[in-house]
Amino acid sequence: MARNKKAIPEINAGSMADIAFLLLIFYLVTTTMDTDKGINRMLPPYDEELIEDPPPIKERNIFTVLVNSSDQLLVEDDYLQISELRAKAMEFIDNNGDGSCEYCEGYNISTSSDNPDKAVVSLQNDRGTSYGMYVKVQNELVAAYEDLRERFAQEKYGRSYRSMDDEADADILKEIKLAYPQKISEAEPLNIGG
Amino acid sequence: MAVIKKKKEKSIPAVNTSALPDIVFMLLFFFMVATVMREVDLKVKVSKPKATEIQKLERKSLVTYIYAGEPNPRYQEKFGRSPRIQLNDAFASLDDIQPFVLQEREQKSEEDAKMMTMSIKADKTVKMGLIADIKLQLRKAQALKINYSSDQPKNVEALYTSDY
Numbered sequence: 001m002a003r004n005k006k007a008i009p010e011i012n013a014g015s016m017a018d019i020a021f022l023l024l025i026f027y028l029v030t031t032t033m034d035t036d037k038g039i040n041r042m043l044p045p046y047d048e049e050l051i052e053d054p055p056p057i058k059e060r061n062i063f064t065v066l067v068n069s070s071d072q073l074l075v076e077d078d079y080l081q082i083s084e085l086r087a088k089a090m091e092f093i094d095n096n097g098d099g100s101c102e103y104c105e106g107y108n109i110s111t112s113s114d115n116p117d118k119a120v121v122s123l124q125n126d127r128g129t130s131y132g133m134y135v136k137v138q139n140e141l142v143a144a145y146e147d148l149r150e151r152f153a154q155e156k157y158g159r160s161y162r163s164m165d166d167e168a169d170a171d172i173l174k175e176i177k178l179a180y181p182q183k184i185s186e187a188e189p190l191n192i193g194g
Numbered sequence: 195m196a197v198i199k200k201k202k203e204k205s206i207p208a209v210n211t212s213a214l215p216d217i218v219f220m221l222l223f224f225f226m227v228a229t230v231m232r233e234v235d236l237k238v239k240v241s242k243p244k245a246t247e248i249q250k251l252e253r254k255s256l257v258t259y260i261y262a263g264e265p266n267p268r269y270q271e272k273f274g275r276s277p278r279i280q281l282n283d284a285f286a287s288l289d290d291i292q293p294f295v296l297q298e299r300e301q302k303s304e305e306d307a308k309m310m311t312m313s314i315k316a317d318k319t320v321k322m323g324l325i326a327d328i329k330l331q332l333r334k335a336q337a338l339k340i341n342y343s344s345d346q347p348k349n350v351e352a353l354y355t356s357d358y
Contacts, residue, residue: 013212031225032229038249038341039248043340046333127326129321130319
């Protein structure tokens with residue numbers, strides 16, 4: 001009887017911390033924390049034969065961006081710095097040459113785009129262009145569209161486009177994207193001085 | 195006096211460490227939740243370009259990676275210093291990309307295969323010629339959704355002033 005009354009000896013938990021540390025170190029070594037981020041793009045489908053007659057686009061509706069092998073920019077036949085590219089692209093997309101775009105604030109310049117729907121940004125780089133520069137140019141062009149969409153969202157809905165939820169605001173997002181459709185076309189890279 | 199002296203001679207009681215496992219377990223769970231398994235051993239040097247208009251890749255299972263960059267110093271003797279492509283754990287050539295994409299696509303369910311994203315993790319000094327070749331191969335393999343892996347710059351102004 002006396003034996004039964006005796007308390008069960010406590011389990012020695014002294015090495016518990018060691019075991020936990022071991023697991024912790026294992027996880028520290030084998031895992032990474034970096035989340036993957038980047039610029040999303042869609043590639044055009046591959047076609048064996050080149051399209052004979054590409055749909056005609058008026059010269060004024062094309063915004064040409066050329067990058068050479070020394071990472072220099074030529075935008076609409078002008079030498080430009082990367083810091084000026086975004087404003088220049090926004091000016092072009094937002095030009096509203098034919099007056100059909102009610103929310104545009106462009107200058108109606110006759111040599112710039114008709115409306116955001118018709119405006120196409122054409123990007124061509126050299127095979128010697130660095131990838132860093134290419135991503136920077138892509139980034140500025142995407143940013144130009146994003147900034148215009150942001151302005152449109154602020155004016156029409158008084159809300160920030162960037163903070164909208166993909167599911168809850170699906171209709172609004174669709175409308176904004178339709179107002180400023182992102183049309184960035186990429187040509188095959190040139191091979192001059194690669 | 196005598197009483198005090200006696201107290202001083204007594205040994206210091208051991209620090210109570212019974213809560214230590216709890217603390218360590220807490221850390222362990224944090225790391226288990228917040229991190230992901232490292233998938234490949236990088237054999238090429240990748241210093242990602244900087245960009246501001248970046249989006250998170252939400253579902254890891256949909257993402258397939260293509261690495262491009264200068265081989266690490268210990269592989270340079272064998273592979274040289276010109277930028278190379280790495281698929282999974284090995285160096286690869288351009289011709290390996292199409293079979294690789296097909297193989298990756300087969301491993302995914304039908305719905306996921308449509309959503310598959312190719313993440314191009316390339317060093318910012320890599321020339322566009324190589325990237326253009328990779329892109330052509332991806333187009334041929336019908337993997338059209340791509341992502342240029344980049345980092346958010348700490349200082350946005352530096353994006354325009356520094357070389358990269």
